[in-house]
Amino acid sequence: MKTLIIYATKYGTTEKCALKLEERIVESKAINVNEIDINDFLKADRIILGSSVYAGQIRKELKKFVTKNENRLLKKKLSIFLCGMQKGIEQEKAINLNFSEEMKQHANVINYVGGAYQLEKCNFLERLAVKVIAKATESKEEIDYDKLYELV
Template sequence: MKTLIIYSSSHGTTEKAAQILSEQLQGEVELINLKRLSNPKLTNYDSVIIGSSIYAGSAKSRVKQFLKQNQPELLSKGLGLFLCCMFEGDKALSQFETTYSKELRNHSRANGLFGGEFLISKMNFLERQIVKKVAGVTSDVSQLNLNEIRLFAEKFNQANPC
């Protein structure tokens, strides 16, 4: 089985989560950052996993554009969806539902909320000021949930055996 993980990341958290996930999946796995390749071809892959971060309250525009352009083909593949965000519970679930259409969520074999990070050290001045005001955070904070990534990989592997 050949799986493609497509993601977009502002400061590297979603990229980190995608890399950790890729190491736990069965079969051949390739990662593509939509910053570098905005519309990769899906024809050579059995499965596709899409990941986004929440930035300024919304999913990355590159991910939203990719989903819009490729939804019919995504619905013909084994699919997994994940989101990196600092919210938990209902608020995180609401962001997930806003990012991914109901049709994609229902088709997906594994859905994940992987937590997130505020990487103050990688933010510009304006970003730091916003995070300080909104979240009260003034230094790097990681809430990346490695257990959720592992559970997602297990579920995805069971649904997509090699």
């Protein structure tokens, strides 16, 4: 296994994207950051980080992993994808807010790849936020596979 795809997800969209990458990248393995085997991480030549974005923030378990391992990550080939439904400048803001200058410089690709609203899985407050802020009243999936597969 040469490429380790480390992801954090709440309702499964980021996991779905990570598994699509795993299918397409030879000698790769996708793993939830909560279940990571540190030896797999140390041995991998290339790391792909993936997280969903909520209220502008990546998932805290991935943020914690990145903070703890930033020096190691900076010594490996690195790509990053974010799942989220925001467009344009909000995507840039989320990238800037969540990753250091060094990480941004070092990663060969940092792509926002779209995501999904799965309202049936959301709690009341999340549904309300989606309705009020994003004006979405139905579940929908908008994964940008072209952007995702740029990481292959």
